[in-house]
Amino acid sequence: GDSVxxxxxxxxxxxxxxxxxxxTYTATGYPSLFWYVQYPGEGLQLLLKATKxxxxxxxxxxxxxxxxxTTSFHLEKGSVQVSDSAVYFCALSDRRGSSNTGKxxxxxxxxxxxxx
Amino acid sequence: DGGITQSPKYLFRKEGQNVTLSCEQNLNxxxxxxxxxxxxxxxxxxxxxxxxxxFQKGDIAEGYSVSREKKESFPLTVTxxxxxxxxxxxCASSIDPGGASGYTFGSGTRLTVV
Numbered sequence: 001g002d003s004v005x006x007x008x009x010x011x012x013x014x015x016x017x018x019x020x021x022x023x024t025y026t027a028t029g030y031p032s033l034f035w036y037v038q039y040p041g042e043g044l045q046l047l048l049k050a051t052k053x054x055x056x057x058x059x060x061x062x063x064x065x066x067x068x069x070t071t072s073f074h075l076e077k078g079s080v081q082v083s084d085s086a087v088y089f090c091a092l093s094d095r096r097g098s099s100n101t102g103k104x105x106x107x108x109x110x111x112x113x114x115x116x
Numbered sequence: 117d118g119g120i121t122q123s124p125k126y127l128f129r130k131e132g133q134n135v136t137l138s139c140e141q142n143l144n145x146x147x148x149x150x151x152x153x154x155x156x157x158x159x160x161x162x163x164x165x166x167x168x169x170x171f172q173k174g175d176i177a178e179g180y181s182v183s184r185e186k187k188e189s190f191p192l193t194v195t196x197x198x199x200x201x202x203x204x205x206x207c208a209s210s211i212d213p214g215g216a217s218g219y220t221f222g223s224g225t226r227l228t229v230v
Contacts, residue, residue, distance in 0.1 A: 004158075017219070032217075032218070034218050041118070041224075043120075043122075043206050043208075043221035043222050043223045043224045044206065044208075046219070049217075051216065062140075089158065093123045093214070093215045094215070102213050102214055102215040103161055103164065103174070103211070103215060104149075104215055104219060105159040106159045106209075108156075108157060108158045109156075109157075115175070
């Protein structure tokens, strides 16, 4: 079945460092891809998304490009802040044939800690 | 502002007791979902509903039940048959029943067995 694999955390960076969180996926068809962020004790917030190959999603300085050839959707940010400390989830929309099932499949999450 | 409201934020359950978690949305979304989150793990789908009066089991439906009598509401009951219910429960909705637009999440309910 479809699946999402994220790099293990925690990822610890100093403020203003460059961030990459790796995400690869296995899927049949052409899923939509997402990055969600979760702050402590809260629900998940949609950070960005991409719906087809070569699309770049971006929001709040974060970017990710849908790479079909490498089945990847890595999250990047040029300069992280302490306020970016959170858990980041990569996800894909589950598909069966040419239709979406309505379900999202999530990775395990990667904890980011940014130190001042 | 539109959004999803989950209540209560914290819930304590005694052994053998059923409890119901509330999820209400005013986004006019057709599809709603319940996920369970355990420490250090991803999200696992419990139940989902793409339209009123219809719902489907997710990957871990045993010990849980839901109803979808109104578009705005999708309550989750954790029954005594759920042997390990302590977890963080997240409700979500989507304007697109296919899920390709992504979800809007509530702020979660933390359930603890005492």
